[in-house]
Amino acid sequence: MAERRRRQRRLRDAGVAVGVTACLCTGGCSGRGAAAEDARGGEDPVQTLRVAADRLVEAGSSKARTSMEMATGGTRVTIRGAGVYDYRRQMGRLTVVLPQDPAGTSGHRPITELLAPGALFMKNRGAGVPADKWVRVETAGLSDGNLVTGGATDPYAAAELLRGTRSATYLGRTEVAGAEVRHYRGTADLGEAAKRASAAGRGPLRAAAKGFATAVVPFDVYLDDAGRIRKVRHRFSFVNGQRKDAVAVASTTLLYDFGALADVRLPKSRDIYAGKIAE
Numbered sequence: 001m002a003e004r005r006r007r008q009r010r011l012r013d014a015g016v017a018v019g020v021t022a023c024l025c026t027g028g029c030s031g032r033g034a035a036a037e038d039a040r041g042g043e044d045p046v047q048t049l050r051v052a053a054d055r056l057v058e059a060g061s062s063k064a065r066t067s068m069e070m071a072t073g074g075t076r077v078t079i080r081g082a083g084v085y086d087y088r089r090q091m092g093r094l095t096v097v098l099p100q101d102p103a104g105t106s107g108h109r110p111i112t113e114l115l116a117p118g119a120l121f122m123k124n125r126g127a128g129v130p131a132d133k134w135v136r137v138e139t140a141g142l143s144d145g146n147l148v149t150g151g152a153t154d155p156y157a158a159a160e161l162l163r164g165t166r167s168a169t170y171l172g173r174t175e176v177a178g179a180e181v182r183h184y185r186g187t188a189d190l191g192e193a194a195k196r197a198s199a200a201g202r203g204p205l206r207a208a209a210k211g212f213a214t215a216v217v218p219f220d221v222y223l224d225d226a227g228r229i230r231k232v233r234h235r236f237s238f239v240n241g242q243r244k245d246a247v248a249v250a251s252t253t254l255l256y257d258f259g260a261l262a263d264v265r266l267p268k269s270r271d272i273y274a275g276k277i278a279e
Helices: 002-028 030-039 045-050 052-059 155-164 190-196 199-211
Strands: 061-072 075-086 091-097 111-116 119-123 134-138 165-176 179-189 216-223 229-239 246-256
Touching: 045 052, 045 155, 045 165, 045 179, 045 216, 052 061, 052 155, 052 216, 052 229, 061 091, 061 155, 075 111, 155 165, 155 179, 155 190, 155 199, 155 216, 155 229, 155 246, 179 190, 179 229, 190 199
Parallel strands: none
Antiparallel strands: 061 075, 061 246, 075 091, 091 111, 111 119, 119 134, 165 179, 179 216, 216 229, 229 246
């Protein structure tokens, strides 16, 4: 009888120990706590993405690669770019390469683009523009706010668009160009982004909100542990002029080598072409 009572007491004590361990682990075991945090991205995804542009400003500068895919009437083309960007000055320089023609030759020299607050400068623009001249375009006057026109989305404009995030889901961890990142998917509202944007970014984003077929922009974005954008892909839709059909555009921006030298100098007035070109 005494032996049975001792055995029951040992089983009861073991059960209490298991229960205490389970309670402690629910509240603070590092493994399960970290997994739970990672499952939700650590914090509210919407708020995280709305301040992603600020994290880039803190980083100062980076190198960038861009890709813009357009599809209309069964034809798909891809325009690629590469360069540097200074987020504090909101200025960048990209070399944009146009797609090859059906014969397999480009027929176009790369276009040099200088991105600045409220303006886009292009060299080798073609369309009768002298080879040694730049074309200056007011981005607030473009129907897409220069999210599409230049063949590359301004990296900071791509980040500021996320200020208008209205829904977002954290999809887990992955890797982009060798960097550990967190993957988010959601939608942003161009009008809301314009309200929250920097002073220089409001005009172009307002124009885009009016000019696109829809002000809602789906996106996938990848942030590193410092909250900096490493890759963002937006899907735009706009009306194609006289044909009035919707053109689907997927714009991808890859950011890397933060802190890289980004010495961007705008052309002098005498080097800017004064004629008109088609948008």
